[in-house]
Amino acid sequence: MTIRYPNGKVFQGKDLISSGRSTSPTLYGNRGMSLEEDLQESNQYYLIQNIAVVHKKPTPIQIVDVHYPKRSAAVIKEAYFKQASTTDFNGVYKGRYIDFEAKETKNKTSFPLQNFHAHQIQHMQYVVKQNGICFVILMFSSLNEIYLLPAEKLFYFWERKESGQRKSITKTEVEENGYLIPIGYQPRIDYIKVINEFF
């Protein structure tokens, strides 16, 4: 079942009842998983190995109506998706606060900035001011390349867009300002390795 946000984007949350646990070992062989699933598996690996504690936040929902059937669980009968005011992932690595958003594009030559919302940029600015480790994970899915771009760099490109200039980050700019994240087996997306080296 494909679930879509009001803006038409596909909802890929793990909140769906049929999605199961990302920790299931049978999933590891599954190629073509979503960026989000790969990140959740990586986080699970970090957790079990005592490397870091990072979780995806639940999808924010606005609840309007709830029913209470006798002798069974409360059922939400009317609710709506809300736009997140923060980023999707946060946690702790060696005492430091980590905060990031992950996005993917099928483009090969640039990364569209419309993937981010003003609220998220604002949140990342607050985090950077508090000296948190803040970044975005950008996946070029057609190229199978994943980059970690520090938030400060993203702010520059965001401001450029806000000033009426180009609405995306060129692939070359991502390469020059970001770090290629190794893709492996366990963890699938080893972003902590990049943090360890460059932050």
Next chain:
Amino acid sequence: MTIRYPNGKVFQGKDLISSGRSTSPTLYGNRGMSLEEDLQESNQYYLIQNIAVVHKKPTPIQIVDVHYPKRSAAVIKEAYFKQASTTDFNGVYKGRYIDFEAKETKNKTSFPLQNFHAHQIQHMQYVVKQNGICFVILMFSSLNEIYLLPAEKLFYFWERKESGQRKSITKTEVEENGYLIPIGYQPRIDYIKVINEFF
């Protein structure tokens, strides 16, 4: 409208459509607000004053059925409350990771440990291992006293319960192992002050 979890506990999330923004200045005069609302206001104050960035996580929901009316927002038609596997609040203070759960009791002489779940204790243990600042905020609502109890202390009382001994923390134990949090106007619950002094 009172919403209850399957276990009968009242749902006090801010996800309800009628709850409005906790940042509204008209709410500040409102006494008798919930612990959660007071904490959200405190967090909003910390955010605006660049003191810390702390948010409550959205309530986790398991979505089963979504409808897509033409020309209007997607409607969730069937969903259920899930039990949270982590704590409710996390964020960053001076680069450090902060993580906590807040609970209240009407008891005057002890704090029942049934307010916490094994999953949450496990999560707090992971956070402590990663050197995060982890604690619980315990409110004795009948006494109007709020304490910050470090996670390591909670683990001791949790283990005591697990070993078959008493199922609560006595008020005296909370006083001896925790820190009284000043209650004020802005912020209402100044837990960062306690962190600043004792962590």
